[in-house]
Amino acid sequence: MSDQAWTDRIVGERMTVDQEFAARIEESQFSSQQWSLIMTATEFEIEHPDDPDRARIVANTEKLDGIIPELENVQAGMGAMAGQAADTGSGSGSSGGLVDSIMGALGIGGGNGGSSEKEQREAAERLTQEYADELQSHLESKGRWESVRRAAGGD
Template sequence: MSDTSWTDRIVGERMTVDQEFASQIEGSQFSNQQWSLIMTATEFEIEHADNPEQAQIVANTDNLDGIIPELENVQTGMGAMAGGGAGGGSSSSSGGGIVDSIMGALGMGGSDGSSEKEQREAAERLTQEYATELQSHLESKGKWETVRRTAADG
């Protein structure tokens, strides 16, 4: 279902969008290392590639379940460096990082299941925002139509 030929053609554009998207990562609940792991598990697809009016890049997050438990390990392994070096970190969480971990261990941050569910939902939202920004970038550079046709032919 996923076709990598169109994604291979936009590697340079993705690098540009990655740089532009960095501020959204800093404002999220995820560290850069966690975001890298999320992106590794995410595939981008073009839905309705054969229809110019409906075609859009979407984030396929079916593989996130395999890495969500690992996100905490990445954060824990980073220790204070991730929390202090991420530019303030979370805007949607009261503490973030170590504080959230302690609260969770004390049973005050919700169950692990809901925490993982919340992480998955946040990762899904952020990856779709990235997909939207990537498509917008391709459109602004005049490359979207070629990319869409390549995906439709694949």
């Protein structure tokens, strides 16, 4: 059975875990838009699916490097929109929007305390694994884990 087949079986559970995990995302350094981007680059796998004692859902984050730079663009775009909404025409001071995002893209300027790409990747890896753990816990509580594990193992 393909890796995709077991994930297709748990779409409803994923939606439930997504809703439950939303509070955790709000506490994190990522916006919901950034989290969505991170999740598109993350694949979930079941490690050791043929061993009930060792099987667990893991987050495969190999593709994160491709989207990490885009996380800043998403945040900069949100900052620019917020800056436009907050700007009352005084023209004084920077809202941290467009100019800062251009300077950041050029690699100049001190930044606004933003994290490095390495730090963002590490935070994304931790958070996606937390999500994977939560998903497995949810499947276990619903009595679905064994059938999903077996499906991933090709049984």
